[in-house]
Amino acid sequence: MFMLMGVFLVIPVTSWTVLAAHGIFGGRPDDTWSQAVLTPILEEAWKLLPLGLFLLFSRRATSMSLADYTLAGAGAGVGFQLMEELTRRWLNSGIIGRTYGYSTTLLGGETIHWDFWTLFPGRFEESIFPTIMSVSHPVHTGMVALGIGMAVRFRKRLGNVIFVFPALLLAWAIVDHAAYNGQYELPGWFMRISDWTGSGYRTKGAFLLLLALGLFLDYAALYKVRSRLPIKKGELFVNPVAELWYLAGSLLARRERFAGVMAWTRERREMGFSLLYGNREAASLQERLQTRLSLHFRVAAGMTGLLMAGLVIGGYAAYWHAHVHPPDTGCFSCMFDSMQDWWDRLSFREKSALVLGAFALSLMFVGFWPALGFALTAASIPASGHEIAADIRNPKRLLTPENAISTLLALALSRIPFGRAAERLGKKGRLKEWLEKLLKRRKKPEPDLPNKGHKPDGKEPPRKKPDETPPRSDADDYVHWSKAKYRGVELYDGKNGALGEFDGIDVEKGIFYEAKSAKGLDRIHPKTGKPQQTPQEFTDKQLYQKTKVRIQNLQKAVGTRRTSDGTPEIPTLDQIKGIRNFQFQLDGDSPALRAAAENSLNRLRQEFPDYTFSIRFGVN
Structure with a gap:
């Protein structure tokens, strides 16, 4: 958020202030007094505006560590530096710059260094034998913000005089900035002051020393409340070595835990500084940290869902357009080809600028890691334009074994439950049907009457053995x-x-045999005190409804197949379509069950007069 404030707050405020000054006093922006005096003062001062607003209005400000102060100032400087460099590159002019690239000069060569081996990118040096330079905006602002944090931390012990320290650091940053901008125009006495401060070459070293001191003071303070902080197994006290060790281990061994470990480490630090320096409002925010983290991931998932929905809608629109208006020569897939052609023409710096822009925009709504994932995903779409276009033209390419394997790997890496993958796989073959049949076979039988018949005279019939006919x-x-x-x-x-x-x-013989179980039909429901199912409800469901559906499905079916426990050989659909006799075999027997079954069979006989329906009771 500090980086975004450096883009959308600091830059407009600085520009408006400079324009207002020129509107009042006249002159042009390239005048020495504007470029080497006014601009350095305003830029270095206004870059501290986000930190000032945070200190004034945020309830978490009292629980900030010295490292937090540094990151807040450096973040605003990063946003300012980013937009300044992008603007300069977009407005690049001059034959040397157009030929050899932005920031290349005739005598000084490359003056702005953005490479992997530069600790703080953006160093300025312009001469064959450079004698003056200026570090990037994040270094200046981070150093001044760190000085402000130290002054706030030790104000009660040393008094308000301690605020002279950050004022001197701010003056140092302004002198470096002004000396570089006006190195050939400013008076000699001012350049001597710049020489005393190191002509820009000592700024980075001083910042690193202050940062090391700030980190030492942070962990020394956390040591005071070590008994009130959660400690990991094997960790004697809160220290940066152990934290880096756990973070590296989670990233290399179990990367799905990295975000959680990092959030836990950050929350523990914030809790420690809340206990040390925070007021009641700052301490009350501890319980909301994890909730906000979860919210960020949900928002990121929602944004991903919206992106996928947009792609689906776009694909449907392209299909509708192509089939409803065939004379139109519009080409939806060609858009992706053109997108990748455009992307391939961009330089590495331009691609990086676009990714950073997408990251900065998404960071307004989600956390760091979801924003990074969104930016990388957005960059991968134009980089894969030809493949997307080929898939749109020929969707069968997605059915290749390679794509199937890659899809399964993507599902596994994304940690989507494997059951969903198995379900999708089952739709291609008989896996889903086999699982359904297995579950159906393992289901408990429908409630039915116990296997006890009653003679009309009320006498109990003798029990028969299981193997009795x-x-x-x-x-x-x-x-x-x-x-x-x-x-x-x-x-x-x-x-x-x-x-x-x-x-x-x-x-x-032309007979369908259907076995029905009526066991437990007289079981009493514990809440109602009545049987769970009446005999008529049972026969209407098991005899009438299911048989009606089966007869109707005989006309819809296209073939037959064996179930998991079926016989090796089965008849074809044509062989059984002519069968018109259903014989039901029911394991229960009672007057009420017989009467209910006869009612259900009569309904079948009325609706299907060309079929014959019979039933046998007491069949085990």
Whole structure:
């Protein structure tokens, strides 16, 4: 946020102040008094504006460490430096700059150094034998902010005179800045002052020494409240070596824990300084730290979802446009080709500037790591324009084994639960149907009446052994459903979806066998005190409704297949479509159950007059 304030607050305020000064006193911005006197004073002062506002209005200001002061000042300086460099590059002029790049001079060579090996990028040196330089804005502002933090920390012990120290650091930064801007125009006495301060070459070293001192004072202060802070296993007290060790270990070994370890380390430091220096309002904010962190990740996920939704809507619009208005020669996929062509023409610095811009914009709404991920994702889209265009033109490219493997790896790396991946995989074959059938077989049977029949005279019939032959009707075609030639025959539709199964089929005799269980039908519900299901409700569901759906699905089905416990051989759909006889085998038997079953069968006979329906009771 301090970096964004350096972009959107400090730069406009500085520009308006300079313009106002010229409006009052006249002159041009390239005049010596403006460029070498007014501009350095205003820039170095206004870059401290975000820190001043934070100290005045934030309840967390009293719990800031010296490192926090440094980061706050350096963050505003980073934002200011970023926009200053971008503006200069966009407005680059001169034949030398256009030929050899921005910041290249005839005698001084490269004057602005943005390379990997520079600790603080942005050093200015312009001469064959340079004698003066200026460090970047983050170094100046970070050094002054660190001095302000030390003054605030030791004000009660040393008095208000301590604020002379940050004032001297600010004056040092202004002298460095002014001496560089007006090195050939300013009077000799001023340049001698610049020589006394090191002509810009000692500023970086002084800042590093102050930063090391600030870190030492921070951890020395945390040592005073070590008994009130959480300590990791093996950690004697809060120290930077242990913190860096845990952070590096989480990043290298278990990267999913890195953000959590970093947040925990930061919260522990803030808690320590709240206990040391914070007022009640600052201390009360400790409980909200983790909530804000979770909120940032949710916002980041929401932004990712919006991005994906935009891509889906764009793809649908392209499809609609191509098929509804075929004469139009608009090319949606060509947009991605052009995007990558444009991206490839950019230099490394321009690409980096765009990524930093996306990072700065997203940082306004989410935390550091979600903003970094969003910026890198935004950069990967134009960099993969040709691949995206090829996928749009030929979606079958996504069905290759390589893409399938990469998709599974992406799911695993993103830590999406593997069950979802298995579900998607199952839609391609029979995995999903096999799982559904397995779960269905393992389900508890539907509530049914106990296997106790009652004679009309009220006497209890004798118990029969499990292997006793079930009662027979007048028909001679009785066959137990488990003895049928074909068992476990399932119907499926054009989308390979299951449409129900038959327990047994006899093609020669033309009979569908359906086994129904009525065990537990008289079980009493503990809350209502009544049976969970009446016999009529049971038969309407198990006999009438399911059979009606099965007959209708026979017309929708496109084929048959065996279930997991079915017979190796099963009949084809054409062989069973002509069967018109359903025989139900029910393991319960009671007058109420018989009457209910007859009612349900009569409903089937009325709706399907060309079918025959019969039932046998007491079949185990």
